[in-house]
Amino acid sequence: MDAKSNKLFRTILITLTALILSSGPALAAATINGAGATFPYPVYGQWAWQYNKETGVKLNYQSIGSGGGIRQIKAKTVDFGASDAPLKAAELDEAGLLQFPMIMGGVVPVINVPGIEDGALKLSGTTLANIFLGKISTWNDAAIAKENPGLALPETAITVVYRADGSGTTWIFTNYLSKVSPTWKDSIGNAKAVKWPAGVGGKGNEGVASYVQRIKGSIGYVEYAYALQNKLNYSLLQNQAGNYVAPTSAAFQAAAANADWANAEGFYLVLTDQPGAESWPITGASFILVHKEQAKAATAKEVLTFFDWCYRNGASTAEKLDYVPMPEAVVSLVEKTWMEQIKSAGKPVWP
Numbered sequence: 001m002d003a004k005s006n007k008l009f010r011t012i013l014i015t016l017t018a019l020i021l022s023s024g025p026a027l028a029a030a031t032i033n034g035a036g037a038t039f040p041y042p043v044y045g046q047w048a049w050q051y052n053k054e055t056g057v058k059l060n061y062q063s064i065g066s067g068g069g070i071r072q073i074k075a076k077t078v079d080f081g082a083s084d085a086p087l088k089a090a091e092l093d094e095a096g097l098l099q100f101p102m103i104m105g106g107v108v109p110v111i112n113v114p115g116i117e118d119g120a121l122k123l124s125g126t127t128l129a130n131i132f133l134g135k136i137s138t139w140n141d142a143a144i145a146k147e148n149p150g151l152a153l154p155e156t157a158i159t160v161v162y163r164a165d166g167s168g169t170t171w172i173f174t175n176y177l178s179k180v181s182p183t184w185k186d187s188i189g190n191a192k193a194v195k196w197p198a199g200v201g202g203k204g205n206e207g208v209a210s211y212v213q214r215i216k217g218s219i220g221y222v223e224y225a226y227a228l229q230n231k232l233n234y235s236l237l238q239n240q241a242g243n244y245v246a247p248t249s250a251a252f253q254a255a256a257a258n259a260d261w262a263n264a265e266g267f268y269l270v271l272t273d274q275p276g277a278e279s280w281p282i283t284g285a286s287f288i289l290v291h292k293e294q295a296k297a298a299t300a301k302e303v304l305t306f307f308d309w310c311y312r313n314g315a316s317t318a319e320k321l322d323y324v325p326m327p328e329a330v331v332s333l334v335e336k337t338w339m340e341q342i343k344s345a346g347k348p349v350w351p
Contacts, residue, residue, distance in 0.1 A: 030055075032303050035062035036069015036082030037168045038205040040103050040286040042225040044082075046317045047310045054309075057302065065204060067166020067192050073097065073289045079303050081289035084168020085192050089266040098341050099287045100267050100334040102307065104256045104324035105223055107172050107282040108247045110209070110232040112218045113139055114154050117233065119246055122147045124238040125180030125273075125281065131219060132160055132177065133184060134198035139217065147238075154217075161211045161220030164201025166192040172284035173221045176272040180281075221282075224252075225321050239281045240273050249322045251280035259285075261330045267337075283324075290342065297344035304338055304350050311335075 041063040048059035062068070066083035073081030074095050087099055109128060111121060116139075123131075127143050130136045136143055140153040163170045171192045178185040188194050200215075202208040208220040209230040219235075224247050227234055236244040245251050255274040261267060271283040288307060294300035311334075315325035326334070338350040 030057040030302060031060050032057065032080070032299075032306055033060045033078045034069075034080040034082060035064055035072045035078045036289075037066045037084045037286050038063045039066075039084045039105065039107075039169050039172075039223040039284075040082065040323070041205070042223075042229070043103060043314070043318050043321050043323050046321070047314045050313070050317065051306055051309055057306065059306065063204060063206075065163070065165040065192075066168030066171065070289065073291070076291065079290070079299055082286060083289060084284055084286045085171035086268045086270070086285070086287055087266070087289070088268055092266050096292050097289050098292050098337065099289050100337065101261065101269070101285040101326055101330065102288050102310070103318060103326065104252060104259075104271065104283065104285045105225070105322065106247045106252045106255075106280045107169055107176075107221055107284060108224050108227050109235045109237065110212050110220050110222055110227050111235055112212050112214075112216055112233065114156060114216060115152060116154075119234060119236055120151060121233075121235040122238070122244045123235045125176070128237070129177045129181035129184045131158060132162070132196070132199075133181075133188070134160070156217040159215050159218040160196070160199030161208050161215065161218050162196045162199050162201050163193075163204070163208060163221075165203050167204075168192060168284075168286065169205060169221065169223060170194065172272060172282060175270055175284075176282045179273045225323070228322070237281055239277075239279050240275050241277045241279070243277055245278060245280055247280050247322075249319060249324065251278055252283050252322070252324045255279040255281070255283035256285075256324050261333060267334070292341050292343065294342060294344040294349055297347070297349055300342060300344060300349045304342070308335065 052058050066085050069081035069083050072078045137158055139156045174190045174194055178190040202211045205222045205226040209222050209226045212218045212220040213230055236246055238244050254276045255271055258274045273281050311331045318325045339348055342349045
C-alpha cells in the first residue's frame, strides 16, 4: 500500500470510529463499559468494531479525557478506565487499581499558518515552550526565523490552542515541555490540567483539532491520528539528538525502543524526550486501569479477554493508524500481572 493509499485508509478508519463508539449501549447483554483518554480513541474504536464482529461483545467507550477516566474507574462506574498519564504506585495502591500499557503513540504540534506547508516548519523544544508560554507571539519572531532560514514566515499573530479538560495528552505534552524548558517546569509544570498563560481551550483531542482547523495563525497539540483525520499541518520537532524529525510510526517506534517496562514499577514509564537520532520527542503510552478486586468475575474476564484479543490481533490495525503496538515481551509481563493481582472472591480472574 503506497503512502497516499495508507493515509486514506487511516482517515476512513478514524472517521468510522466516531460512528462505532457513539452508537450507544448494545441490546446484547455482553457490553464492556470504559471511559477516559481520547489519545487512543481511534484505535480502540477499530478494535471494538473488529472484536464485536468476531464475538458479538460490544465496547461502550466514553472518550472524555484521562482525568474523567480516572475519576470514573475510581468511582467504579465503568469496567475500566483509560489514561495517557500513568499513575504512580502510591495512587494505584490507594485506589486498589492495576494499570497496564495498551498502546503507544505520538503527540504532535499542529499548526494553521498561512503559506506554511505540512512539515515545512522546524521548532526546537525551547521555542515550542516559549510559544505556549506566550513569550513568542507572532510567527515571524526572530527565534522561529533563526530555526527556519529561507522560510517565508508571516507576521501573523499566534493563537495557542490547548486542552480545556483534564487530559493525558496534556500530561504527555507538559511533561515534554518541562524537560526541555526550565522556565516551563518552574512556572507551569507537568499535569493533566495546567494554568495556561495564553490561548483558547478545546475539549478533547477532537476539540483542539477543530479549533486549529478554524483559527488562522493557531498552534495546538493532538495525538497524531487526529492530525491525519483533520488534515492538519504539523511542525517538525528537534529531538534530544539535535535532529529535526517528523512524526511517523518509525519515529514513535524509535522512541519506544528505549522503554524498559520490566523495571517500571506499576508499569509507570514516561517516553518523552528519549535518546536516539530518529526518536520523536513527544511519544507516550496509553494505559488501562482496572480494579484488582472485582465484584463480578465474569465481567472482569470479559474485559481482560477483550484486551488480550487487542494485544494478539490488533497490531496491524494499530500500525495503520500510526500507533505502536506493545511488544510481545511486555504483553507477557502484563498478563502475568493479571494472573497475580486481579481477583474476584479471592480467586484469580485470568486466564
